[in-house]
Amino acid sequence: MAIYELACETGHRFEVIQSFTAPLPDCPDCGAATRKIPSSFALGGTAAVPPPPERMPQTWKGTYRGDRDYVTAMRRTAESRQKLEERYPELAGDRRPVVAHEGRYEAAPLRAGDTVPTPSEAPGHGHGHSRTHGHTHTHGHESKPPKPA
Numbered sequence: 012m013a014i015y016e017l018a019c020e021t022g023h024r025f026e027v028i029q030s031f032t033a034p035l036p037d038c039p040d041c042g043a044a045t046r047k048i049p050s051s052f053a054l055g056g057t058a059a060v061p062p063p064p065e066r067m068p069q070t071w072k073g074t075y076r077g078d079r080d081y082v083t084a085m086r087r088t089a090e091s092r093q094k095l096e097e098r099y100p101e102l103a104g105d106r107r108p109v110v111a112h113e114g115r116y117e118a119a120p121l122r123a124g125d126t127v128p129t130p131s132e133a134p135g136h137g138h139g140h141s142r143t144h145g146h147t148h149t150h151g152h153e154s155k156p157p158k159p160a
């Protein structure tokens with residue numbers, strides 16, 4: 012026996028406890044056929060943080076070829092993430108479009124504006140260095156040694 016979160020075609024959601032092989036019940040609200048919601052989206056009642064946009068499917072194939080319930084669950088997840096980001100803007104993070112996310116960019120997706128690292132460079136190098144560069148220019152003025160007598 013296990014707990015499954017189900018969703019019907021019109022978006023009602025409910026939970027059932029039954030064996031893996033038992034047929035899924037119809038929606039108790041409208042009688043429509045139901046499907047299991049992928050477990051990663053069964054977040055009901057937990058404090059789990061919905062995934063950021065870059066963790067969402069980026070391709071048509073990634074949505075199980077447009078599976079309606081999967082896309083509905085996905086949209087709910089995206090909406091809850093959006094609400095969360097409205098309250099906690101620091102969660103929004105880097106919203107630049109991802110231009111590459113496969114192969115060597117799988118761990119760290121390449122975003123628009125990023126410098127493309129050369130193959131000889133270690134992964135993660137050359138990213139964000141220019142933002143902190145200015146700090147090193149002022150130290151000479153702040154700690155002048157006293158003039159020799």
Ligand SMILES: [Zn+2]
Pocket residue numbers: 019020021022023038039040041042043
């Ligand atoms: Zn229903």
